Amino acid sequence: MTTRIRKVAVLGAGVMGSGIAAHLANSGVRALLLDIVPPKAAPGEDTSSKAFRNKFALGALANMRKQKPSPIMSEQVFTAIEVGNFEDDLHRIADCDWVIEVVKEDLAVKQALFEKVEKHARKDAIVSSNTSGMSIVGMTQGRGAAFKKNFLVTHFFNPVRYMKLLELVAGTETDPAVMKAIHRFGEEVLGKGIVYGKDTTNFIANRIGVYGMMRTIAAMGPAELSIEEVDKIFGPAMGRPKSAVFRTADIVGLDTFIHVSKNCYDTLTQDEERNVFAIPEFLQKMVEKGMLGDKSGGGFYKKDRSSGGKDILALDLKTLEYRPQGKVRFESLGAAREVENVKERVAVVLNGTDKAAKFAEQVTLDVLAYTSRRIPEIADDVVNVDRGVRWGFGWDLGPFEVWDAYGVKKGVERMKALGLKPAKWVEDMLAAGRESFYGVANGKDTYWDIPTKSVKVVPENARTQRVEYLKRGNKKVAGNDSATLWDMGDGATLLEFHTKMNSIDDQIIEMMHTALDETEKNFKGLVIGNDGANFSAGANIVALVWAAKSGQYEDIRKLVTSFQQANQRMRYSPVPVVTAPFNLTLGGGAEATMGGNAVQASAELYMGLVEVGVGLIPGGGGNMQLLRNIYGAYSTDKDFDPLPFLKKVFMSIGTAKVATSAEEAREAGFLTAADGISANRDFLLSDAKARVLGMADSGFRAPRPTRFRLGGPSGYATIDMMLYDMQMNGQVSEHDRKIGQKLARVLTGGETSTTSLVTEDKLLELEAEAFLSLCGEEKTQDRLTFMIEKGKPLRN
Numbered sequence: 115m116t117t118r119i120r121k122v123a124v125l126g127a128g129v130m131g132s133g134i135a136a137h138l139a140n141s142g143v144r145a146l147l148l149d150i151v152p153p154k155a156a157p158g159e160d161t162s163s164k165a166f167r168n169k170f171a172l173g174a175l176a177n178m179r180k181q182k183p184s185p186i187m188s189e190q191v192f193t194a195i196e197v198g199n200f201e202d203d204l205h206r207i208a209d210c211d212w213v214i215e216v217v218k219e220d221l222a223v224k225q226a227l228f229e230k231v232e233k234h235a236r237k238d239a240i241v242s243s244n245t246s247g248m249s250i251v252g253m254t255q256g257r258g259a260a261f262k263k264n265f266l267v268t269h270f271f272n273p274v275r276y277m278k279l280l281e282l283v284a285g286t287e288t289d290p291a292v293m294k295a296i297h298r299f300g301e302e303v304l305g306k307g308i309v310y311g312k313d314t315t316n317f318i319a320n321r322i323g324v325y326g327m328m329r330t331i332a333a334m335g336p337a338e339l340s341i342e343e344v345d346k347i348f349g350p351a352m353g354r355p356k357s358a359v360f361r362t363a364d365i366v367g368l369d370t371f372i373h374v375s376k377n378c379y380d381t382l383t384q385d386e387e388r389n390v391f392a393i394p395e396f397l398q399k400m401v402e403k404g405m406l407g408d409k410s411g412g413g414f415y416k417k418d419r420s421s422g423g424k425d426i427l428a429l430d431l432k433t434l435e436y437r438p439q440g441k442v443r444f445e446s447l448g449a450a451r452e453v454e455n456v457k458e459r460v461a462v463v464l465n466g467t468d469k470a471a472k473f474a475e476q477v478t479l480d481v482l483a484y485t486s487r488r489i490p491e492i493a494d495d496v497v498n499v500d501r502g503v504r505w506g507f508g509w510d511l512g513p514f515e516v517w518d519a520y521g522v523k524k525g526v527e528r529m530k531a532l533g534l535k536p537a538k539w540v541e542d543m544l545a546a547g548r549e550s551f552y553g554v555a556n557g558k559d560t561y562w563d564i565p566t567k568s569v570k571v572v573p574e575n576a577r578t579q580r581v582e583y584l585k586r587g588n589k590k591v592a593g594n595d596s597a598t599l600w601d602m603g604d605g606a607t608l609l610e611f612h613t614k615m616n617s618i619d620d621q622i623i624e625m626m627h628t629a630l631d632e633t634e635k636n637f638k639g640l641v642i643g644n645d646g647a648n649f650s651a652g653a654n655i656v657a658l659v660w661a662a663k664s665g666q667y668e669d670i671r672k673l674v675t676s677f678q679q680a681n682q683r684m685r686y687s688p689v690p691v692v693t694a695p696f697n698l699t700l701g702g703g704a705e706a707t708m709g710g711n712a713v714q715a716s717a718e719l720y721m722g723l724v725e726v727g728v729g730l731i732p733g734g735g736g737n738m739q740l741l742r743n744i745y746g747a748y749s750t751d752k753d754f755d756p757l758p759f760l761k762k763v764f765m766s767i768g769t770a771k772v773a774t775s776a777e778e779a780r781e782a783g784f785l786t787a788a789d790g791i792s793a794n795r796d797f798l799l800s801d802a803k804a805r806v807l808g809m810a811d812s813g814f815r816a817p818r819p820t821r822f823r824l825g826g827p828s829g830y831a832t833i834d835m836m837l838y839d840m841q842m843n844g845q846v847s848e849h850d851r852k853i854g855q856k857l858a859r860v861l862t863g864g865e866t867s868t869t870s871l872v873t874e875d876k877l878l879e880l881e882a883e884a885f886l887s888l889c890g891e892e893k894t895q896d897r898l899t900f901m902i903e904k905g906k907p908l909r910n
Contacts, residue, residue, distance in 0.1 A: 119299050123207040125227060126216035130244055132174035133274035134214060139191035140275060141304050141793055146206055147171045151199045171197035185275050187775035207234050214268060216244040224253050232261050240292055242268040247316040247377050250285035262287040268296060269317060271506050279505035280306035281317045301575060305717060305793030307505040309498050315381045316374060318492050318499055319506030322513065324375050326481045328390050330359050337473045341414050342428050346442040347470045351450040353460050353510035360414035364407035368400055387484055396431050444470035456510045457519040464520050476532060478516060483529050485513040486537035489564060496551050497561050497572055514551040522550055539564045557586040579800035581610050581645045592628050596621035599629045605638035606803045615651040616644060618702035620673055626680040633689050639806035642706060643694030643799050650703025655728060659898040662889040674885055677734040678878045681709030686816045690809035694802035696795055700724050704784060705734035712809065713789040714802035715776040721784045722772035727907040729894030731857045732767060733885035738877040740766060741861060742820045744783040749822040750871060756824055757832065760861050764833060768854055821871035824863030833858040849893040849910055856884040
């Protein structure tokens with residue numbers, strides 16, 4: 115077996131194959147993407163040309179550039195993808211350490227392809243199928259012992275870049291070392307969550323997820339609920355994605371959804387709930403009519419063309435006609451909206467008394483009972499089942515975590531009252547005195563292990579680190595309502611933000627200073643990161659607009675300058691500071707990120723200085739920080755014209771550019787070439803800790819402040835000329851231009867010229883002045899208010 119995976123062949127360039135190839139390239143792994151030679155040629159096409167013979171693989175590359183959400187993290191990833199076709203290029207798989215088959219779900223097609231793969235692949239290469247439920251025995255029929263030893267199922271979920279789940283299924287002859295190698299590569303290089311399934315139809319996530327969806331569809335008729343009501347009930351209120359049930363089916367495609375369900379019905383002849391997987395008549399009719407969901411322009415939902423696509427119509431399942439959506443109001447869902455903690459929120463809904471709560475309880479308990487009866491058929495334990503459903507369907511809680519939130523004993527009693535049958539092992543667990551599937555012992559997560567009837571520690575990679583673990587270990591050093599400083603061990607501290615959306619406020623700024631005081635005195639280095647859904651969505655604009663409208667400009671000045679000072683102090687502290695951003699890292703969140711000495715970013719990072727959207731410019735040092743990242747290396751050199759650098763920074767801030775990955779953030783200048791990227795978010799805090807300790811232990815010295823040679827009034831005039839043209843052409847409003855002028859004045863250094871050098875402090879002073887003056891503008895206050903009320907920018 116190969117020990118290190120450097121290059122991977124992906125056989126099949128459809129949606130899944132191209133998604134897998136793109137994500138391998140995102141992760142820095144070379145990919146060879148092959149597909150069939152097109153069976154037909156268009157008039158005038160040269161059938162002997164590479165362009166024709168590689169048409170499907172080349173088409174997949176073209177689609178990657180257009181797809182939304184994008185499967186690629188940067189345009190640069192295309193340098194790591196080679197293309198070809200099965201007839202001319204199959205011999206090239208001999209260069210690959212892993213070969214993934216992603217052709218259509220047809221056993222004969224797969225068997226024929228594996229026969230060819232066996233001839234061309236290296237004897238030590240790993241071979242896998244991305245099937246969503248075909249048996250390993252069938253797929254490897256006729257293959258040799260060495261092939262079977264290196265063969266497994268690697269089931270990725272679509273879209274590959276964003277779905278965390280990777281299901282691994284071993285055959286009876288698969289070498290355990292092969293499973294171990296792919297587990298490690300999937301988790302550490304591709305950033306996936308690994309789940310072990312068994313060689314059963316649709317494995318874990320689709321078996322349970324599709325059962326849940328079909329059960330919901332069957333129960334909604336008797337409950338007299340519409341599709342939008344069902345989606346509201348089984349959305350965020352129940353710890354599920356906004357796409358809930360029917361919107362999810364539209365995204366996946368009704369043909370795909372039906373295929374997976376039909377596969378269950380056809381093959382699971384011993385399943386006591388087999389009939390749940392039978393396709394209802396209305397679904398059959400929808401597919402016959404070509405109503406396949408997003409891919410066909412309409413499924414359960416459809417954009418209303420008469421309103422210019424603004425309104426979304428819903429399908430009436432009785433008539434199969436579209437109609438305007440009804441308002442969905444249920445007391446239990448309203449009560450749940452106020453609850454932040456997901457376990458408590460789910461319990462609020464399930465314990466409600468209205469129609470929505472009763473429906474949620476009945477369907478949920480049915481799915482939980484069914485899931486309990488699938489162990490050990492589809493997996494050996496609750497952990498693999500919960501992770502599979504959570505990571506594959508985007509649920510916040512897996513089935514057994516939901517059951518824990520409701521109460522296991524109460525769940526069993528209610529199931530029996532409703533005529534449902536939980537698995538015997540659940541009652542055995544309660545009889546043994548264990549009241550929940552999960553618990554905590556000695557700071558570690560534990561679960562009830564069914565075969566041994568004992569409590570075991572939940573397995574996880576040693577690089578996994580969470581603030582939650584520090585809390586359990588009483589590692590708090592200091593804290594207030596908005597932020598807490600934790601001792602990470604080995605001389606590292608962690609500053610955690612925990613406001614709503616982790617927005618920056620005065621108490622976070624205060625804790626930034628406290629964190630540095632403590633770390634400089636007693637520790638080696640500081641990490642800034644958290645366990646939230648987002649690193650930080652910016653400053654608290656509610657407090658800002660209130661202060662601006664009350665004329666409290668001195669308070670705003672104090673807030674802005676203290677945030678600037680905290681960011682500057684982080685950069686020039688005698689101890690290293692590493693920031694660990696992920697997901698939304700906007701405005702003040704981006705400034706806190708760039709304020710450190712180094713960044714360890716999650717690969718999924720959405721970072722930008724977006725203040726222009728609310729009529730402002732960055733106020734916490736962002737203008738100077740981005741200028742420093744992009745221009746800093748050349749900023750004192752007389753041979754460099756500052757204007758091209760200024761233009762890049764100006765356009766980035768002036769158009770509120772948001773990088774949609776860590777790679778893009780690096781290209782935009784928010785991160786530097788020396789900053790690190792963690793593929794797996796679970797490892798982000800421990801990777802940042804390793805980086806900060808590495809810096810501390812290798813003789814860290816704070817950098818010297820940057821000085822800038824800037825254009826002054828002449829540079830300002832050049833940028834304003836561009837803004838004038840844009841205003842004349844209707845591209846920007848008068849107020850947009852005013853904001854642009856303020857930004858230009860900061861970036862060109864105010865009253866200076868290219869013969870003198872501008873300090874960081876001078877740029878920060880100009881920035882605070884510009885920020886403050888924009889806060890006084892009525893149109894900026896309108897933009898701030900509109901953003902708070904509507905959640906989107908106002909163009910005025």
